[in-house]
Amino acid sequence: MLKITVADEAKQCSEAGARSVRSVHRMPFGAELQADGGVRFRVWAPEAESMRLALDGRAETIAMECDAGGWYEVVTSEAGVGSRYRFVLPDGTYVPDPVSRFQPEDVSGPSxxxxxxxxxxxxxxxxxxxxxxxxxxELHIGTFTPEGTFLAAIGKLDHLVELGVTAIEIMSVGDFSGRWNWGYDGVLLYAPDSTYGRPDDLKALVDAAHDRGIMVILDVVYNHFGPEGNYLPQYFPQIMTDKYPTPWGQALNFDDRQSDRTREFILHNALYWVEEFRMDGLRLDAVHAIIDTSSTHILDELALSVRAVAGDRRVHLVLESDDTMLHRLGRDSEAQPLTSTAQWNHDIQLLAHLGMAKGQTEAQDRRDANRLGKALVEGFTAATQGIYTPAIDNGLIPPGGFVSFIQTHDVVGNRIAGERVTALAPPEVVRAMAAVYLLAPQVPMLFMGEEWGASTPFPYFCDFKGELADAVRKGRLEQFGDVARLEDQAYLAGVPDPLAESTFVSAKLRWDEVSQGVHAEWMDWYRRVIAVRRAEVVPLLAHLQKMAGTYVVRGPRAVTVRWAFEQGWLRLDANLSDVASGAFDAVDGRVIWQEGVGGVGGELGTWAVRWSVRDDALERVTATADSLRE
Incomplete structure (x- = not known):
């Protein structure tokens, strides 16, 4: 199978250079330096009658030879490191290398x-x-710093160390059309976008993160290509399919004619980031839009291939999906992932809903408390699409199989003005929501700037031109705005234009805020609660090898959740309402965090959260955590 071919090929390279000071992922396509100083150029173009190589500075193009399988290739000594090149289609169209490692002049320029x-x-x-x-x-390179570059991001890593972060998740960097973009319109998946810097700059960021004990997870998009700059279908139309439409256009072809080349293209991309850039994992975007009826699904093949070449390196694969993916989150007898590591827990966004919902009935509030309990102990609620599997009941999935949050690029950016939760809810409400997800056994994820209550929004932005720009602008308003007011200029004046540079600039974090007033207070609060997680919760996770939680609804917006392990339990009491509640049981254990008013008895004040632990049989050191709570 392809997974054996790709994985074995990459593993041979990995084993040969694992202890060297270089990391290279060998690919069967693209531009590859030769031992004699020349360059081999190779591209799959089964629908092209001819292909030629154009080198910048050379007047004539160079003919490429085609084998019976549709591969075009040429080796030339006229090219070397730094040479810029394109392929020329039979109709004279110049196209970039689909596996270009770098595009210095954007997606339509030379590789x-x-x-x-x-x-x-x-x-x-x-x-x-x-x-x-x-x-x-989670961070977006272009707006994480004023400079918006990989190298500038290095300067902020010490801030993350102080905060207590152990892994950064970088939003997709695959080359996109224009000067700014969220990243999910990428068309050249192997080339870090040049607006962020050169490939070695990204490697330097990864290296610097590892210096500080920080893992680097890269967001990758394998469900569609962006709407501008994708030339692949002109010579390999089978890479796309109309069988499975997505909200963003045609899906990739993983199970039809010539799908083996699509699979190879994607598998090598995943291995490329893990081997050549030494990424600690990948976050796979919107995998519910990756449809594959093959005997081995591309997601499983990708996971097996990546793990096969990772060797003794820990590599984590995170899925983002609207459907349940429990069958991909199982663990082996040693609690190691069989394929994927975790899935984004979209249902935990219910926390943000509770923080901002107004005027609900008591029945609705009780329903939401029940859903929150399910999201915390099962990862999903009845509202989640997809088919439930018995994986949880069989004890195959630990709490770490889910990633929890109250803000992400989607949660914030899918509000028409890109407002953060701190702009929409009072501080005590935000602290209560954050205290739940940051100390829960599931893996927590902050969105950049959350830790200091950043004043900057994160609206959607891109840099398309012409009719495409107009279509994006209109589509955005229709999706999140009031269609009847699309001609109302006063209304439109208050809505960020996703194509305007000012919208992109508005999303750049203001780092001067970190040490100022209320922002400094937020920073201190997040630092302390994360420290308690690391001191008190993380040591317990090894004893929670399955989703062993239970919950009890105590009243409207009030819930108790308890995770049991052999030596004790971890317990959450949360009253996420504007009315104090006396419905909780007294604490039978040690309180590790109290947010809002409440003691060890049965009453919790408004927007109050209490975490406690019973762990008498575990040897624990709590002095650090106690001092942080004072």
Whole structure:
């Protein structure tokens, strides 16, 4: 099967250079430096009658030879590191290399020949971190710093260390059309977008993160290509399919004619990021839109291939899906992932709903408390689409199989003005919501700037032109705005234009806020609660090898959740309402965090959260956590 071919090929390279100061992922396509100093150019173009190579600075193009399988290839000594090149279709159209490692002049410009072995890695002994230790921090390179570059991001890593973050999750960086974009309109999946810097700059960011004990997870998009700059269908139309439409256009073809080449293209991309850039994992975007009826689903093949070549490195694969993916979250007898590591727990966003919902009935509030309990102990509620499997009942999935949050690029950006939760709810409400997800056994994920209550929004932005720009602008308003007011200029004046540079600039974090007033108070609060998680909750996770939680609804918006393990339990009491409640049981254990008014008895004040633990049989050191709570 392809998974054996791709994995074995990459593993051979990995084993040969695992202890060297270089990391290279060998690919059967693209531009590859030769031992004699030349370059081999190879591209799959089964629908092209001819292909030629165009080198910048060379007047004539170079003919490429085609084998019986549809591969075009040429080796030339006229190219080397730094050469810029394109392929020329029979009709004279110049196209970039679909596996270009770098596009210095955007998606329609020439590709650049890179030496992937040029970067000398410092952290050769880095083997990653256990998933139980993960405290994720999602960030967008272009707006994380004023400069919006990989190198500038390095300067903020010490801030994340101080905060207690152990892993950054970088929003997709695959080359997109234009000067700014969320990243989910990528068309050249192997090339880090040039607006962020060069490939070695991204490697330097990964290296610097490893210096500080921080894992790096990269967001990848394998469900569609962006709407501008995708030339692949002109010479390999079978890479796309109309069988499974997505909200963003045609899906990738993983199960029809010539789908083996699509699979190869995607599998090598995943291996490329893990091997050549030494990523600690991948977050796979919207996998519910990846339809594959093959005997081995591409997601499972990808996971097996990545794990096969990772060797003794810990590599984590996170799924984002509207459907349940429990069958991909199982563990082996040693509690290691069989395929995927975790899935985003979209249902935990109910916390944000509770924080902002007004005027609900008591029945609705009780229903939401029940759903919150289910989201915390099962990862999903009855509202989630998809088919339930008995994986949880069989004890195959630990709490770490789910990633929890109250803010992400989607949660914030899918509000028409991109408002953060701190702009929509009072501070005590936000603290209560955050205290729930940050201390729960599921893996927590902050969205950049959340830790200091950043004042900057995160609206949707892109940099398309012409009719496409108009279509995006209109579609955005129709999706999240009031269609009847699309001609109302006063209304439109208050809505960020997703195509405007000012919208992109408005999303850039203001780092001067971190040490100022209320923002400094937020920073201190997040630092302390994360420290308690690391000291009190993380040591318990090894004893929670399955989703063993139970919950009791105590009243409207009030719930008790308890996770049992052999030596004791972890317990949450939460009253997420504007009315105090006396319906809780007294604490039978040690309180590790109290948010809002409440003691150890049965009453909790408004928007109050209490975490306690019973762990008499475990040897624990609590002095650090106690001092942080004072």
């Amino acid at each position: 650049e020949v890179m030496d992937p072995a040029a970067y000398a890695w410092r952290n050769l002994e880095w083997r990653g971190r256990p998933w139980d230790e993960a405290i994720l921090y």
